[in-house]
Amino acid sequence: MNPLTKWQGIVGEQNILTSSEHLERYTANVTGIERSIQAVLLPESTEQVQKIVAIANENKTPLYPISSGKNWGLGDRLPVQSGATIVDLKRMNKIHRVDPHHGYAVIEPGVTQKQLYEYLREHNLPFIINITGAGSDTTFVGNAMDRGIGYYGSRVDSMSGLEVVLGNGEVLRTGFGHYLNSKTTYLYPHGVGPSLEGLFFQSNFGIVTKVGMELIPHKDSHAYLSCSLKNPNNLEAFVDILTDLRQRNIVRTTFHISNDHRSEINACPLLYNYFLKEGDDKETSKRKAVELFNSIKSCWSASCGLLGTKSYIKDAYEHTKQALKGIGSVKLWTFSSLKKQQKIAQRLSFLPSYRLKKALLATLEPPLGHSRGIPSNDALNSIFWPLNKIPQDLIEPAQQNCGKLYVLPLVPMSGEAFGEVVQITTNILHDKFGFTPYITMNMAKDKVFESVINIAFHRDDPHQVQKAHNAITEVNRQFVTSGYIPYRVGIQAMSEIISSQDYHWQIVAQLKDILDPNKIISPGRYNLV
Numbered sequence: 001m002n003p004l005t006k007w008q009g010i011v012g013e014q015n016i017l018t019s020s021e022h023l024e025r026y027t028a029n030v031t032g033i034e035r036s037i038q039a040v041l042l043p044e045s046t047e048q049v050q051k052i053v054a055i056a057n058e059n060k061t062p063l064y065p066i067s068s069g070k071n072w073g074l075g076d077r078l079p080v081q082s083g084a085t086i087v088d089l090k091r092m093n094k095i096h097r098v099d100p101h102h103g104y105a106v107i108e109p110g111v112t113q114k115q116l117y118e119y120l121r122e123h124n125l126p127f128i129i130n131i132t133g134a135g136s137d138t139t140f141v142g143n144a145m146d147r148g149i150g151y152y153g154s155r156v157d158s159m160s161g162l163e164v165v166l167g168n169g170e171v172l173r174t175g176f177g178h179y180l181n182s183k184t185t186y187l188y189p190h191g192v193g194p195s196l197e198g199l200f201f202q203s204n205f206g207i208v209t210k211v212g213m214e215l216i217p218h219k220d221s222h223a224y225l226s227c228s229l230k231n232p233n234n235l236e237a238f239v240d241i242l243t244d245l246r247q248r249n250i251v252r253t254t255f256h257i258s259n260d261h262r263s264e265i266n267a268c269p270l271l272y273n274y275f276l277k278e279g280d281d282k283e284t285s286k287r288k289a290v291e292l293f294n295s296i297k298s299c300w301s302a303s304c305g306l307l308g309t310k311s312y313i314k315d316a317y318e319h320t321k322q323a324l325k326g327i328g329s330v331k332l333w334t335f336s337s338l339k340k341q342q343k344i345a346q347r348l349s350f351l352p353s354y355r356l357k358k359a360l361l362a363t364l365e366p367p368l369g370h371s372r373g374i375p376s377n378d379a380l381n382s383i384f385w386p387l388n389k390i391p392q393d394l395i396e397p398a399q400q401n402c403g404k405l406y407v408l409p410l411v412p413m414s415g416e417a418f419g420e421v422v423q424i425t426t427n428i429l430h431d432k433f434g435f436t437p438y439i440t441m442n443m444a445k446d447k448v449f450e451s452v453i454n455i456a457f458h459r460d461d462p463h464q465v466q467k468a469h470n471a472i473t474e475v476n477r478q479f480v481t482s483g484y485i486p487y488r489v490g491i492q493a494m495s496e497i498i499s500s501q502d503y504h505w506q507i508v509a510q511l512k513d514i515l516d517p518n519k520i521i522s523p524g525r526y527n528l529v
Helices: 003-011 020-027 046-059 113-122 141-145 232-247 260-277 282-296 310-323 335-347 352-362 365-370 378-387 415-432 462-481 491-497 503-515
Strands: 037-041 063-066 084-088 095-099 104-107 159-166 171-173 206-214 221-229 256-259 300-308 328-333 402-407 410-412 438-443 448-458
Touching: 003 037, 003 046, 020 037, 046 063, 046 084, 046 159, 046 206, 063 206, 095 113, 141 206, 221 232, 221 310, 232 300, 232 310, 232 415, 232 438, 256 260, 260 282, 260 300, 260 352, 260 378, 260 438, 282 352, 300 310, 310 328, 328 335, 335 352, 335 365, 365 378, 378 402, 378 448, 402 462, 410 415, 415 438, 415 448, 415 462, 448 462, 462 491
Parallel strands: 037 084, 063 084
Antiparallel strands: 095 104, 104 206, 159 171, 159 206, 221 300, 221 328, 256 300, 256 438, 402 448, 410 448, 438 448
């Protein structure tokens, strides 16, 4: 019997997508990569996933699980290899519980940032979430399984008690989760004996169907700290100062350091939309947005959210301001201080300078909210802006001809290493291939930066697509040669980091033989097979 017929009996006819229209929507992507898929399955429970995997084993049919498929610039919803059936887990969106005492949520892979945020507010629970800028409807689990980073750091360390349907069809519960009535499954990830949860991050051994995720407790106070560098010649000193503040725990949260190009594509769409609402036409709004940004831009900027007591926030601000004296400026914002400044600007908006200030203040609302764990779609326009496309109604980037590719090297936390990575990026992406590099370095921990570097290109131009892929491949290889290995790669770059001669990857392939002997789950994803 055809596997689609068998799957239909499990998930229902309406939850199997096979039409060309549906498949085209799933294969549309911003990377310019082409892959074919057989169908899309939409299960709603672990039991259904287990049955789907069993049928896939019977028919030797590869599956490629996604939680929402918003892996933009790294493959979107596409499988590494053509021919797979997509298992879209978005219907598995239950919040099983939130523990108010220990501060964790037990969620399924389809739970979105907006959904959990609203749940916490509705139940008046004193926590915030470690969000990303990928949009309100992006999910936690898919991003975490690929070692994605949120505003307050890497999400991997906050995950525990994984429930996984293995490629062999069995259900594995990691940590203490396999003990009946364990009270510490979501409090201590490792359990007793060998710790297995690490096997399921960036791997293809199974489908994660439930996790425990640590939440961030509300603090007495919250603020948004922003720093600007005046002279690019002081970049390494700027980075070393911020590193010292982080490593000495003067600033306890993640600094995000961005070049002016990244700042432009984040700020200009906000300014553009502000001027549109004020009544300007599109061309005037764009011109005003660019002119205003250029009048205040700095070569590099850094920002972070501060959570703690009022005295801690004041001390962190004063220490940062003193440390950067002479090379950078530092500002501190809270929701109350922003509203106060907005009222003043509104009252004096008959003056040209205050009209411009009013516009600039509007651009602070999204990052201030972001640092408070409030999800939004504002950052998505940064995908469209470099290519002169700002849709009035938010749509997925893949529905436009916007092209985007990432390279993500892990960098030691020092000004010297930071400077070398910037130089490599500039030499190859800009000087050799002519692309503007958009750079952000995130202090994921107190010893390394997780880099987020991307280029933009017109996806409807085959020459541009090929040039973009050549550029990303070359810069990625140079990073590896220089010792800056990527912590995450796109589906087209798996072969760049995986070698059959490397014993590490040989062991990973042997684990696949045990956990997924028929090679059903995500063939080629972070694996030789």
